[in-house]
Amino acid sequence: MRVFLSADIEGVAGIAHYPSTGPGRFDFEAGRRWMTQEVAAACDAAIEAGATEVLVTDGHGSAHNILFDELPDAARLVRSWPRPLVQMQGIDDGHFDAVVFVGHHANAPSWAGILSHTFVLAFRDVRLNGVSQSETSMNALLAAHFGVPVVFSSGDDAYIAHCRELLPEIETVVTKKVCGLTSIDSLKPAVAQRLIREGVSRALARLPSFKPLPLPEAFELEIDFAERSQPEMWQWLPWCERVAPFTVRWRLRDMPEVMRVIAFASFYQSHGVPRYGEGKP
Numbered sequence: 001m002r003v004f005l006s007a008d009i010e011g012v013a014g015i016a017h018y019p020s021t022g023p024g025r026f027d028f029e030a031g032r033r034w035m036t037q038e039v040a041a042a043c044d045a046a047i048e049a050g051a052t053e054v055l056v057t058d059g060h061g062s063a064h065n066i067l068f069d070e071l072p073d074a075a076r077l078v079r080s081w082p083r084p085l086v087q088m089q090g091i092d093d094g095h096f097d098a099v100v101f102v103g104h105h106a107n108a109p110s111w112a113g114i115l116s117h118t119f120v121l122a123f124r125d126v127r128l129n130g131v132s133q134s135e136t137s138m139n140a141l142l143a144a145h146f147g148v149p150v151v152f153s154s155g156d157d158a159y160i161a162h163c164r165e166l167l168p169e170i171e172t173v174v175t176k177k178v179c180g181l182t183s184i185d186s187l188k189p190a191v192a193q194r195l196i197r198e199g200v201s202r203a204l205a206r207l208p209s210f211k212p213l214p215l216p217e218a219f220e221l222e223i224d225f226a227e228r229s230q231p232e233m234w235q236w237l238p239w240c241e242r243v244a245p246f247t248v249r250w251r252l253r254d255m256p257e258v259m260r261v262i263a264f265a266s267f268y269q270s271h272g273v274p275r276y277g278e279g280k281p
Contacts, residue, residue, distance in 0.1 A: 002053045003046040004096040005203075006087045006139060009060040010105035010115040011155025013175040013192035017182040021115070022061050022250065034189045035060070035103055036067040038154065038175075041193040042102050043075050057098070059135075060103075061085030070143045082267040084260045086119065087135060089140050092256070098207055099143045101153040101163075102173075102198060102242035105161045107134035112158035124224040128258065129216055134218045137166055137213075138258035138259065143256040144212035148230065151203035151210050154196050156184065169210060221254040221261060230265070 009021050012035045020031035049070060049139070056068045068077050083089040091099070094264050102212045106113025108131055109125050111126040117128045124135045128141070136159075140150045153163045154173040163172055173195045176186035225246050235242035241249045243262075252258050 001046075001049070001051045001094045001098075001204075001207075002055070002094070003051045003098050003100060004088070004091055004111050004143070005039065005042055005046070005054055005100045005102060006104070007035065007039045007056060007057045007066065007101045007238040008060055008087070008101075008105060008135070009065060010103065011159055011175060011259050013037055013189045015103075015185045016114060016176075016184045018115070022066070022182070031069065032065045035192050036070050036103050037189060038196055039066055040071050040102050041197040041198075042152070042154075042200045043072050045197045046098075046100070047072055047074050049204035051097075051204075055090050055093070057087055058088055058101060082263060084263050085142065085256070086142070086259055086263050086266065088139050088259065091146055091148065096146070097150045098152075098204060098210070099140070099150045100203070101139070101150065101155075102134060102196065104136050104153060104155050104159060106162055107132065110134075110158060110162070112160075113281070114156045114176070114178055114183075114184055115160075115182065122226050122230065123203050124226050126221075126224075126262065127222040129218060129220050129234055131224075134162060134166075136163060138255075140167065140213045141215060142259050144215050147212055149210035149212045151207065152200050154192070154199070161180060167213065171199045173199045173243060175231070179251045187264055215255070221250045221252055223248055223262075223265060234265075264265045264281060 019025040020027040032273045063080045084130045106116040108118040110116045114244045157174045157177045160174050175192040176184040195261045220240045231248045234248045243249045
């Protein structure tokens with residue numbers, strides 16, 4: 001069995017505000033340690049359930065957050081940017097049996113959620129076929145393209161409510177309750193890690209019951225940008241349609257194409273320098 005694990009930091013127990021989420025900030029070393037420990041707990045559960053390999057993607061900020069030495073030997077780690085499949089880089093590398101999300105968060109236009117956003121702060125909203133999406137929904141659809149079901153997710157209570165609506169059958173762990181955009185009532189990290197380990201174990205014990213998310217027939221992507229300069233430049237390309245002052249639309253063939261457009265829009269700047277995580281909280 002091979003397990004794909006996509007990791008972010010905003011949904012990790014104890015994380016409440018930007019000082020915990022990026023290099024050079026006063027609380028980052030604690031934040032990255034908590035993130036690493038939650039990922040390691042999920043990896044341990046997968047290995048105990050029979051996984052011979054767990055491919056972990058560090059999907060936050062600089063993507064240099066996870067302390068690799070603290071993961072089990074069966075884990076591999078995708079680090080740094082840019083990469084075409086963003087938080088799901090490697091899902092196309094052979095067959096995986098299950099996808100696990102650790103530490104993820106709600107989307108940009110959500111009513112609640114810790115540090116909620118969708119991919120980068122440069123995006124105000126991301127829609128597929130007219131429906132607002134989260135990173136989790138887009139990642140789950142990309143996994144479905146490769147025939148892989150999502151079986152587990154962890155994060156704050158607003159995010160988990162979204163997951164249960166999107167994927168009602170999956171196992172979940174609420175690591176903290178949202179008090180505001182940057183305020184939480186959190187479990188102790190060690191308690192959250194134990195619950196994540198137990199939740200992943202439960203999910204993989206009933207793996208045959210999971211199915212990939214159904215794929216749509218069409219793939220019409222729209223991004224609302226925070227700044228007008230980006231849609232102004234996108235409209236110069238013949239395969240892009242600027243449909244509002246801040247909005248660009250693409251009609252694409254499948255989810256890998258959708259994710260590649262999101263990756264390019266996330267990483268590329270007008271002067272040609274990849275952002276390498278700049279713009280993410």
